[in-house]
Amino acid sequence: MAEHDPDGGLVAAMARGETWALDDLYARHGRRLLAYLAGLLDDRQLAEEVLQDVMLAAWRGAADFRGESRVTTWLLAIARRQALGARRHRGVAVVPLDEDAPKDDSGVFKRIERQASQDAVRAALGQLPADQRETLELIFYHELSGAEAAGVLGVPEGTVKSRLSRAKTTLRRLLHLKEVGHEA
Template identity: 45%
Template sequence: MDNRSVDSEETAHGRHPDARVLARVAGGDASALGELYGRHSGALFGFLYRLAGDRGTAEEILQDTLLAVWRSAATYQGRSSVSTWLFGVARRQAHNRLRGIPPPLAAEPYERADNVPGPEELAVGAERVQEALARLPLAQREVVVLAFLNDLGHQEIAEILGIPVGTVKSRLHHARATLRGVLR
């Protein structure tokens, strides 16, 4: 065995805590799946919520993602970080669920009788952004969410989506132009 395969295996199962935990999941350790959930569910849920546009759907896709991780943990080969691998699994689950389903529109905030801004009015900016994201094609929306809301680099996004880095940059460029027009 050459050093590269030893290093790859150590990276996949020994050096990084998430890789060790994922190896335990592959071995059938349910508590290890709980550890991964605790470490990554917030970021994965945020990603899925922005793709789905609906909390309930995002929660269901997150559960589908965990089931898929449980079933496929042994396929992790250490070629990317565990986090990148998890985002890829979540993305595939989202695509399976959302194929052909347009994202729901955000609800209109109700009017307050006392003219004092409440939480709904304070969240209008966030709602406008969510509505603008919902107007993007799914391919552009997922690149924007991964880049700006999950703070991933172009290379990591390319790995998660299985596309070239140039395509990531192109989708970001077109998404920015669309968002600028919608948010004006």
């Protein structure tokens, strides 16, 4: 199991059929998963429906969880697969992050949010390609490592690093243009 993951016991209890563990897992991660899904789907109602599918998939897959990643990473990977399936079936396009997504003041975002209004950051995020935007969300909002984000996205860790680098460069350029009064 991933080092000291407090949720590992919940997944093990789910694997034994203990429904209280699913309730606890939902209480601990439901809001984070909903924000992630709403950001991917741009439809809160659809995100809520997909969240139910995510929790059902987690329940069904609990016995197969090997503990090689954090439970959070496992849940985000399930959420991504379910959201992609929902988009395929419903033709939903990828859109900007949900306004209710949790904010993390780490790294580059700390400097960016000091220099620009939250609306400017959201607008700049909305101009990023979907793959870069999703990578940023996983790294900064969901606090995943590069390797964990790569696992969720199903790409090599080097791809995550290059997407992150390109996204940061683009955000700096977009926010600088807004700061000096130009349209991005």
